[in-house]
Amino acid sequence: MARITLENVRKEYGDVVAVRGIDLEVSDGSFVVVVGPSGCGKSTTLRLVAGLESVTDGDVRKDGESLVGVEPKDRDVAMVFQNYALYPHMTARRNMTFGAGSATAFDDEEIERRVTDAAELLDIEDLLDRKPEALSGGERQRVALGRAIIRDPDVFLMDEPLSNLDAKLRIRMRAELAKLHEELRTTTVYVTHDQTEAMTLGDEVVVMNDGRVQQVDSPQRLYDYPANRFVAEFIGxxxxxxxxxxxxxxxxxxxxxxxxxxxxxxxxxxxxxxxxxxxxxxxxxxxxxxxxxxxxxxxxxxxxxxxxxxxxxxxxxxxxxxxxxxxxxxxxxxxxxxxxxxxxxxxxxxxxxxxxxxxxxxxxxxxxTAPDRDGRATRSPATTPEER
Amino acid sequence: MTLLETIVDVPNRAAEYLSGERTGDRLARLREDGLAVHAALASLVLLLLFPVLVAVIVSTKESGIITGLGGLVPGGNTYANYYRALVELEFYRYMLNSLVMASVVVVGKLVVSLLAVLAVVYYRVPYKDIVFLFILFTLLLPVPVRFVPLYRLVTGLGWNNTVLAITVPYLASATTVFVLRQHFLSIPPSLVENAKLDGVGPLEFLWRVLIPMSKGILVGVSVIIFVYAWNQYLWPLVIVGDDLQVAQVGLGQLRGQAQAGDVAWALTMTGSVLTLLPPLVLLVLFRKPLLETFSIQRK
Amino acid sequence: MATREVFESRWQAAALLLPTVLVSIVFLYAPAVRAFELSLFEVGFGTGEADFVGLENYRTLLTSSEYHLSVLLTVLFAVAVVVGVMSFSLVVSFLIHEVEVGKGLYLVSAIWPYALPPAVAGFVFFFLLHPDLGVLTRPIERFGVDVDWFSSGPQAFALITVVAVWKQVGYNVIFMSASMNNIPGSLTETARLDGVGRLRRLLWVYAPIMSPTLAFLAVMNTIYAFFGTFAFIDVMTQGGPAGATNILIFDLYRDALQNFEFGVASAKSVVLFLIVGGLMYVQFRVTEKHAYYGG
CATH class of the missing domain: 2.40.50.140 (Nucleic acid-binding proteins)
Structure with a gap:
């Protein structure tokens, strides 16, 4: 559980500015979706939180403590990638446990127990001894989620985790992700280019364009009160x-x-x-x-x-x-x-x-009716019978 | 069917053929290919094989002197020839030397190159690209280009007539570094990022992820290096003496030793077949990873 | 911006690169630089003492008719080998591409010379075509040719060319087959529908598409002809008769280790380096120019 704060974060690659000074507050236990067109800097922002990139300027804090200069493994975050990032030569179980020893303080027994629990939660108990090539896209994504879950991180970072799935499966996994968050209540930052995903998943949605945050709001308010023309045209x-x-x-x-x-x-x-x-x-x-x-x-x-x-x-x-x-x-x-x-x-x-x-x-x-920022609608349960 | 699938499929097809179930079918397909095409292809392939077939036949005969095609029938002296060459004339020593040299070069090049490629692909450090070009540029410097100074250098180090002389100078490999780099670049970056998030170190990543994921390429590269090392001639010839001499050069000694008797040719061909065997066996066994690796090299 | 470059420790990277870089410097770059340096000296026989002579060694090469002959021979040899091996291999690869039955077997039977040790190739052909004892000598002489490459320069030259081609076929077929396999089947089908014959399909449809591979092979084969053929000469002709097969690499070897002319030999090394360098450059340019063909 943790709160993430970004303060005037900039990221430059040589002459290219990927992130142009953004401020963002991700509150403890919330599910925040960062959405924007490709190249808007959303993935870079996520990677800055993970520590896979270092900030050029500004500060990234977790529970008030600066993460700048902290090694990724010491940040207590877990990432889920678009292409799942499963090791093809390892079984699902090994994929989940490999690296868990150095990433966490759990002993082997504890890790095994956590794998069993996560497998049950994700309904992949039967798949643990299979290698990725013997798994479907949705199953691979579950294993990747399981890998993140058993690490019991402070924060989940998800980089377009559903983009490689076909449309039907994406809708189903979307619902499951929402359910999973209901259960685990782990702070989650989720990056996507798909505005529907952003609207259905996010407690709060961050719209980015051209390295800047355009608007941060609840999905409905984003739709009803777009802060600018970009948001207005991007959402909906x-x-x-x-x-x-x-x-x-x-x-x-x-x-x-x-x-x-x-x-x-x-x-x-x-x-x-x-x-x-x-x-x-x-x-x-x-x-x-x-x-x-x-x-x-x-x-x-x-x-x-x-x-x-x-x-x-x-x-x-x-x-x-x-x-x-x-x-x-x-x-x-x-x-x-x-x-x-x-x-x-x-x-x-x-x-x-x-x-x-x-x-x-x-x-x-x-x-x-004057806009009432605090009285915004909370997210309705994402799991509807039709979607299952 | 792709090239690779076709090759890998050979045993199945052979079994199918031998079982005779589809013989009629096969004849029809042969006709479909065009019998003339098959005839032409068979003759060309035979032309390629002919010299070695002759060598194999001669290595079974008592006297190597055959002066006409009619003499090309296997003789009954196979065991005697191979025993004489390998044991009595001690050709096994040359084979062993070649084997040691080639194995050391294969292992050494692989280890040294894997480490270098790990740095080239997975480290963010300045001047990395220049170092990579520096390694690639060694392609322009085959032994003949630096022959004399290399000879003097190795002699000066006191390495002449040691295994070091015929292995260490070969350890830097532009080709291996290039092929491995291309292969590692085809592995999604998220794998290493994931490892990094877990705090998996570079050597553990190499050992537990990269190497297991690259088995085919590593086998292919090993075969290429082995063939390359086994076929080195000029450098061993000048830098090591008879004790450490390699099989190819040893063939000349075999000819010299055997020339006293009239069986010289049978024995020389015996030696030739022996020298050809190890790289040929590797090529046939590992043709699939070898061809895969070559397809990377061309990129 | 996903990246593989997740590790940042400079000393770790340096340590990983050290073995390769060290061997490259000590055994490749330093000797190459030293060769250039030595080429400016006259090195005393036995003593190893060196006198600076400037470009004298290069002048010797420029005026030596023996060296000129060697250069000419090598160029002719390289052209013959490249043309020979590439046409033969192209036909073999094409025929393999055309058949369905036995494809894999044909392929393995065609690529195996890749593994052939050059000295073995030399010995086998020495035996096959020995003027007195060769298996093929009599059958060939029946066509009215007097097999006598121990004393006939042209015959010796032809012989090493044939051996050099034979050994290199495997390597070429490997790349040509792969390249042909990458040609889209739809192109072949279009050509067939248009009634384009086999030969025309090979020359006007396949060969242009394969041109990057062919350019690559042309350079690799040239380099092979220059550097990879030492064993044939050493085993079969020792550069003779009368210098007819004295190609540059053998000439260099003799200067260095039989005549101990280190200075001149080094100058010859430098000339060889310039030739390889030039060829690599040409390959680079040609490949770049044809990059759009793919395959």
Missing amino acids: DPAMNTLDVTVEAGADGARAVHPGFRLPLPDGDGLDAAAGSGAVLGVRPEDLSLADADSGADAFEATVTVTEPLGDSLLLECRVGGDRLKTQASPRSDVGAGDTVALTPDPERLHLFDPDSGEAVYHSAGAT
Whole structure:
């Protein structure tokens, strides 16, 4: 059990800056997911915590004590790798025990006992005498997890552990990981490029891009209150629509003005400051609904260019005043390419971003209910019957 | 089928053939390949084998003098010839010397190169790449290029006529270092990172992870080194005397000693067959890892 | 950025590298440098005393018609060996590639000369083609050739070329077969569908794809012809008759250990080094240029 603190951490490889000064607090027993596109510095950050890389500047602390200069083996962390890092010539059992002697203070008997326990927990008792080549991808990942578990580390570090698994297995292992964390409650830092994984697993999600932390928040708040345009577009699939607009203040309130529409914006923080200048309007596809014919003034017209039936919904790609826009309609809607549709955005789900910096300046949801950072939703149990 | 699979499959195919179950089938497949192609291939391969077949036949005869193809039938003197060459003319000594030299060079090169490659691949230290190039560059310096000074150096050390002279100068190996480095670079980095997190030291990692994971390559490299060492001729010739002389050079002595009688040729061919045998046996036995290793070397 | 370089102790790395580096310096680099140095001296016979003579030894080489002959012979020999071994091996590898039945057996029967000790090759051919006693001598003489390489220079030269080619076939087949096996089957099938005959397929489809391997082999074979053929000469011809097989490496050996001309021999070593260096450089450039072919 431990708390990890990163303070202004920088990592440079020669001229290349991988991590540009990040601050992060991973509280004891939490499950923190670091997510971002490849090359954003997330893996490097994890490796800095592991001690496989040394920081160029800044400090990494565990329970308040600096880890800088501490050998990896003395940090009491265990890592799970994307490619499992199993030794091909050793059995699953040997893979778990090899190195455990020098990594921990356990004697051989204790290690054996812990292997038995971990195997039971992971349901791999029958596989312990097999070599990796005789194991499936999911089984290998369990052995790799088992190896980390028997070391009873303060922190689990997981580097894209599910990325080599096929889609179905990934969803199942995701649920098992969540369950495992419920049981062990070991502080976990988990790196992934998959935003769905990040949303479903993390107590807290750290979005990184270009060596910097973009936002740290609970999954739902990340989705509802993206701190900037990058987070807004990275989190959520299909991605949030972004359109260049001008914000006009008027007698009846502010409006986002676009060649294709004049959208009223509910009063809220930041709106006054944005008034009279250009901004980027963000609205998620599922927050745009096909309006009835008499839907009123807030609806605007769009021309459908492409339809993509997804089964549970119908994804429409539309054209509005020269810009492209995606929206989700109900699955069996009678809409085809070339049709003109009327779209109504959910007034509670509009975002404005600064066109230059990309920072969020306004969330319409914030207009009615002020964001309450501490009262965020806790993660719902990840194990649902459908997923098992 | 890949090259390797084909080779490894030879015994199975031979068994299949001998059991006769699929003879008809085989004939059909032979025809499919083209009988002309098989005929051409068989003659070319025979051409390659012919000289050695002659040597084997002559080594069984009492008199080595055959002046026509008609004389190419095995004689009944096999045991006598091999006994005479190996024991009476003491050719076993040369064989033993070659064996000692080749074995020491194989083990020495492997150990020395494994240590160097461990540093080259798994250490983050400055000038490492320069050291690697420095080792690779020795490829440009075969014995003839440094012949005279090497001779004077080894003589000066008082090593002439010792096993040291025909082994130590061979211990640095650009080829071995190169092949092992290529192989280690194909092992995922996460394995060593994982070992590092556990506090497994470099030598333990080498011994318990790298070496067990590289058995095939190590066997292949060993065969290459063995053949290379066994086939050294010029350097042993000049640097060691008769006591320590190697089989290839010993063949000349055998010819000289045997020339007194009329069995000279039978005995010389006996010696030739004996000298060919060890590397040939290794090649045939370990052809699979050998070919695998060669495929790395070309990269 | 995953890395294998997880260990950082400099003295450990130095200790691991020490044996290889030490042997390289003492037995490879130092003698090579010393050879260059010695080539500038005239070394006294027996006494080992050296007088600095500058480039005199090189001048001797430049003006020695015997050495010129040796250089010429070696170049001719190298060309003959490279062309001979590569065409023979290419045909053998191609035929092995073409058959299904007995492939493995053919392959082992073709690569075994890789293990052949050169002196054994020399002795066997000495016996096969001995002018008086050779097994093949009479059958060949029936074609009207008088086998007499003890006194005929061209015959002796031809003989060592044949032996040198024979011994090197195995090495070439190993690499050529591997290279041919890497050619995508779809290419072969396309060629077959287009009705491209075997020979044209080999020359116009396979050979260009194999060109990096062929370039590599050309250099390895040249180096072999220069350095790996000493035993043949020593066992069979001793450089004769009348210098007809006195290739550079044998010439060097005689200068050093029969004539004790250490200075001149060292100059010859330096010339050899320049030749190997040049060849390696050419290989590097050729491989680089053809890197996109792969395989």
